[in-house]
Amino acid sequence: MALVAPILLKRIPAEPAQRRLYRWADYTATGGYEGLQKACAMPPGEVIKLVVDSGLRGRGGAGFPCGTKWTFLPKDIHPRYLAVNFDESEPGTFKDRYLVEHDPHALLEGIAIAAYANRITTSYIYIRGEYHRQAGILEEAVAEAYAYGIFGRKYPGTDIVHNCYVHRGAGAYICGEETGLLESLEGKRGWPRNKPPFPAVAGAFAKPTIINNVETLACLPHIVLHGSAWFKSMGTPSSAGPKLFGLSGHVNQPGVYEEALGVKMSTLIEKYAGGVKGGKYKAAIPGGVSMGVLGTDQYHAELDFDIGKKYNVLGLGTAGVIVMNDQTDLVLALRNIVRFFAHESCGQCTPCREGTAWMHKMLNRIVDGFGRPRDFDLLMEIALSMGAMPGTTICGLADGANWAVRTFLQKFPEEFKARLKCGQVRGVELTATA
Amino acid sequence: MTWLVEDRLKPYAARRAEPYLTDAIKTQVAEKYFPRYPRKQAALLPLFHRLRQEYGYIPEQAIDETADFLGIARAEVQDAVSFYEEFRLTPSGEYVISVCRSISCELCGSRAVLERIRHVFGVDPGETTADHKITVLEVECLGACEQAPCALVNEDLHGHLEPDNFVRKLQALSAARDDQGRAAAPTGRTHI
Ligand SMILES: Cc1cc2nc3c(=O)[nH]c(=O)nc-3n(C[C@H](O)[C@H](O)[C@H](O)COP(=O)(O)O)c2cc1C
Ligand code: SF4
Ligand code: FES
Numbered sequence: 001m002a003l004v005a006p007i008l009l010k011r012i013p014a015e016p017a018q019r020r021l022y023r024w025a026d027y028t029a030t031g032g033y034e035g036l037q038k039a040c041a042m043p044p045g046e047v048i049k050l051v052v053d054s055g056l057r058g059r060g061g062a063g064f065p066c067g068t069k070w071t072f073l074p075k076d077i078h079p080r081y082l083a084v085n086f087d088e089s090e091p092g093t094f095k096d097r098y099l100v101e102h103d104p105h106a107l108l109e110g111i112a113i114a115a116y117a118n119r120i121t122t123s124y125i126y127i128r129g130e131y132h133r134q135a136g137i138l139e140e141a142v143a144e145a146y147a148y149g150i151f152g153r154k155y156p157g158t159d160i161v162h163n164c165y166v167h168r169g170a171g172a173y174i175c176g177e178e179t180g181l182l183e184s185l186e187g188k189r190g191w192p193r194n195k196p197p198f199p200a201v202a203g204a205f206a207k208p209t210i211i212n213n214v215e216t217l218a219c220l221p222h223i224v225l226h227g228s229a230w231f232k233s234m235g236t237p238s239s240a241g242p243k244l245f246g247l248s249g250h251v252n253q254p255g256v257y258e259e260a261l262g263v264k265m266s267t268l269i270e271k272y273a274g275g276v277k278g279g280k281y282k283a284a285i286p287g288g289v290s291m292g293v294l295g296t297d298q299y300h301a302e303l304d305f306d307i308g309k310k311y312n313v314l315g316l317g318t319a320g321v322i323v324m325n326d327q328t329d330l331v332l333a334l335r336n337i338v339r340f341f342a343h344e345s346c347g348q349c350t351p352c353r354e355g356t357a358w359m360h361k362m363l364n365r366i367v368d369g370f371g372r373p374r375d376f377d378l379l380m381e382i383a384l385s386m387g388a389m390p391g392t393t394i395c396g397l398a399d400g401a402n403w404a405v406r407t408f409l410q411k412f413p414e415e416f417k418a419r420l421k422c423g424q425v426r427g428v429e430l431t432a433t434a
Numbered sequence: 435m436t437w438l439v440e441d442r443l444k445p446y447a448a449r450r451a452e453p454y455l456t457d458a459i460k461t462q463v464a465e466k467y468f469p470r471y472p473r474k475q476a477a478l479l480p481l482f483h484r485l486r487q488e489y490g491y492i493p494e495q496a497i498d499e500t501a502d503f504l505g506i507a508r509a510e511v512q513d514a515v516s517f518y519e520e521f522r523l524t525p526s527g528e529y530v531i532s533v534c535r536s537i538s539c540e541l542c543g544s545r546a547v548l549e550r551i552r553h554v555f556g557v558d559p560g561e562t563t564a565d566h567k568i569t570v571l572e573v574e575c576l577g578a579c580e581q582a583p584c585a586l587v588n589e590d591l592h593g594h595l596e597p598d599n600f601v602r603k604l605q606a607l608s609a610a611r612d613d614q615g616r617a618a619a620p621t622g623r624t625h626i
Contacts, residue, residue: 091536091575132589170518187478189517248538248579
């Protein structure tokens with residue numbers, strides 16, 4: 001079912017001139033913290049059950065069921081932590097920023113509910129370093145929430161005080177990977193950890209830790225207020241609820257739009273983003289560059305968490321849709337994406353560190369007109385060998401590089417093969433400037 | 435994470451008697467951040483953000499001082515600080531221009547923006563103009579792709595960049611002078 005009215009974006013009008021920051025007074029005047037109030041009247045276990053029943057899946061990229069993740073926390077081990085993943089560094093992704101810079105208390109209410117349900121000692125909001133202004137907004141909102149007793153209070157019937165702090169990153173994509181985030185939180189370099197142990201057992205400071213994305217947490221007040229059946233009435237059976245989609249690239253009105261999961265990509269592009277700019281649709285990345293690419297014939301792809309198998313991509317990812325028109329040089333596009341991974345690889349695993357750099361060099365060579373016909377298979381071979389799913393790396397960054405390369409090659413083989421013939425002209429501009 | 439290691443191969447920097455971690459900074463960090471985490475080491479990023487704001491970069495000597503302050507090995511501090519791109523280990527210009535080069539921005543013309551900056555200011559990414567006014571960097575996605583092409587000027591985001599306008603804005607910044615007609619003193623930077 002499609003969305004009747006905005007839910008997560010209910011305080012952020014589509015018209016840019018009308019958007020503003022909702023502080024404590026505005027937030028509470030528009031139904032804010034009612035969800036938390038209701039949650040606190042329920043036993044914590046009931047809140048967890050409600051979230052499990054709602055079918056809420058993580059909005060940070062992996063789509064893991066949120067309630068199920070919470071149930072992995074071992075009983076009665078304290079302190080325990082909540083790490084809020086606001087690293088948001090995947091190219092094409094800006095939804096969390098958009099939400100928090102207008103409606104920061106929506107996140108804080110979600111944090112308070114998750115904390116109440118799981119008896120969290122301390123919540124750390126890990127915000128990426130480049131979000132300077134947003135970190136300021138969050139700090140102010142957190143101070144307001146302390147002043148009004150949302151944080152810094154004991155849970156009823158316990159001695160556990162819940163605190164919430166903003167922790168700023170400093171420019172490293174890999175700190176969005178959950179265990180890289182934890183290392184960074186501890187004041188170390190953001191090198192992802194080998195799992196197990198999983199963070200729910202030994203996470204931040206070796207204590208049980210939940211990691212959730214900003215948008216996942218922002219869904220909680222609505223689920224508590226309106227119930228799991230209401231939440232499931234939106235979206236598809238396996239992908240319930242509303243979802244923020246970020247549209248960028250070649251569209252006339254790039255921005256963040258909210259729709260029920262399962263919405264067609266063509267609807268997002270035409271109804272919300274004002275159509276494709278500068279030409280016809282050629283390709284799109286469904287959810288951040290790690291997910292691979294949707295082909296020209298997949299314009300109407302229905303975007304939910306299970307698009308992976310259906311459309312031969314890695315998944316929905318962050319739902320940051322990057323649209324490319326028919327003027328786009330896909331070899332240059334892929335080179336840009338692979339350069340990103342080569343630059344952001346943390347360097348722990350050889351297949352990732354060497355593989356991304358190698359593929360980047362090859363693509364540079366191909367762009368320069370020195371491609372060889374056998375490069376096609378070679379690129380594919382390197383790509384397929386790297387990642388946590390082939391089992392050669394610690395984290396999923398390498399899988400992202402793997403899927404980007406493999407899907408570009410699989411879905412646009414002619415475009416790549418044409419560039420691998422002798423005597424090619426050098427590619428210069430990614431796109432004819434629209 | 436970056437593979438650009440040249441910065442770190444420079445010879446050991448000169449010392450100064452006055453510490454970079456002043457008592458004021460130490461007290462501030464100890465009061466605000468130590469209670470937040472079960473281990474002092476976790477205050478490393480907040481501390482370095484504080485130093486970055488104060489000095490514009492992380493001086494080599496501050497790494498030693500931090501190790502003492504947090505009670506960890508110097509190698510641990512070096513290990514962490516060298517990982518994060520925002521913590522630059524060498525001084526930069528008064529205005530650091532971080533131009534996004536990731537896919538959404540490149541699709542919307544970030545290359546033209548960067549080329550124009552290079553042409554007008556005569557610097558490549560990573561370099562600073564001779565008057566120490568402008569440092570140009572190429573960075574990955576800034577999380578503002580709907581405003582592509584975009585760039586940070588120090589901590590402020592500038593979106594929907596149009597090469598000529600943006601360069602004019604930067605020229606105005608770099609030509610800014612104080613009341614007496616001198617070039618404005620670099621703000622918040624003591625060691626350039
Ligand atoms: C390389 C890499 C980068 C990631 N970056 C982010 C990120 O910036 N933000 C985020 O919420 N999740 C990110 N994730 C996913 C997290 O590891 C984790 O699955 C997520 O934060 C869990 O929250 P959720 O269950 O609420 O989605 C990343 C994963 C990988 C492998
Ligand atoms: S897969 Fe890549 S980014 Fe992830 S831990 Fe290994 S080297 Fe680092
Ligand atoms: S690609 Fe430039 S801000 Fe995201």
